[in-house]
Amino acid sequence: MEGKVLLQDLAQSLAAKNGIQRKDAETFVRAFFETISEGILQDKIVKIKGFGTFKMIDVQDRESVNVNTGERIIIPGHSKISFTPDSELKDQVNRPFALFQTVVINEGTSLDDMEKVDGVVPVPSELPEDSVAPIPPTVPTIHQEEESKVDAFADGITDVKKEEQIPVIIKDEPVCGDASFMQEESKVQSEVARQTTAVEHKKHSWWYVGPSMTALLFALLWIVFLTGYFIGSNNWLNFGNIFDKPIQYPQVEIDTVYVEKMIEPDSAYIKGLEDSIRSVIKQESTIKKELPKPQTPQVTQVPAKPVVAEKKSPVVYEIVGQKGVRTIQWGDYLLKIVRQEYGTDDALRYVISYNKFTDPNNLPVGTEVKLPKLRVK
């Protein structure tokens, strides 16, 4: 492998193959290459079957710059020899890679990995994502390193999760400014980083940092709770526990989505019509079981009350006679019809009760919907 084969070796192989004297073989090989070079000089081109083509190519004068002195020099025209291997030789040599084919790259394909291999982009600069506050650029990397290490420890996972939860809480709580939180977070980070750099064994440092950071996180949670409670106490009297809120929020979103899907309008769902709400809540509770549950056990106890409190109070109507009939078409749903006919979602529950629909979420095509005349009470 990767050795050097000389003319003599070629001659030996040739001699062995043809059963001739080694000396004769050597002469022949010499003659072989001599003939090639003569051919090149004579005809400027020599083709050898199964091997390739030698060509003499004339190169014209060209100007260049001496790299060292910056001087302009003229490289005089000359001839050079090119060798183009025959497809036979090419294929033979390229056999290990023969199965590869040129592929068209689709748009959006990232070639970052490839570039890394080529050494074009040796250091990816991903730091800006983490740049929370005035932390020196080295600190986040240390922190990241540690985080990934923590992930490896089964016990450390809970702490990391707590950290992950915080951004969610902050998003839900517009009152508590993100900036202050960020500062807090950066403090925590820098503290962690400082301790990691100070102590040699990172694993140990994590365990020492762990409790203090957890305490800080709890303090943060309490700050969120208190600010939320005091500022929101006028509007959100129904709040029992602030801890419910962040966890409640995504669930409510899912609920509304679900309700819309089932043709139940959120307004009706929110306002009242006790019967339908109860049925919906029943359905909900079954769905909730399917939903991925957050850790807090109090979740199921407070179904949708915060949302009820947040919505504005609905207009109350009374039914005075009937104004028409609509037939359910393909693609219709009750809320759509109500919006077309009344221009408000508030009318939906009256329509449901007027028609005595037991299952308004599932009306077959062709069902006649009686449209009650409504008057504001």
Added chain:
Amino acid sequence: MNNKDFISVLSAKTGYSSKEASQMAMDIVSVITNELTEENTVGITGFGTFEVKKKLERVLVNPATKQRMLVPPKMVVSFKPNTGLKDKVNGK
């Protein structure tokens, strides 16, 4: 100079019949091919060096269609003429 001319010149030079010369030329070629396949360098004094070079995979862009293609890695035979041959070619 094509293969036929080459063989006839070679046979005239060495005294073998053109058939024999052709056979032996093919043998030389096959020996060289085998050596190159095993990534050996073939150096001929007074002529030049044949060696196999690995080419990395690369992306090329068709300038007309802006289509990007991934060209796979491959092994290529390269020939480097000797100084003697180079000088001869340049008439020195």
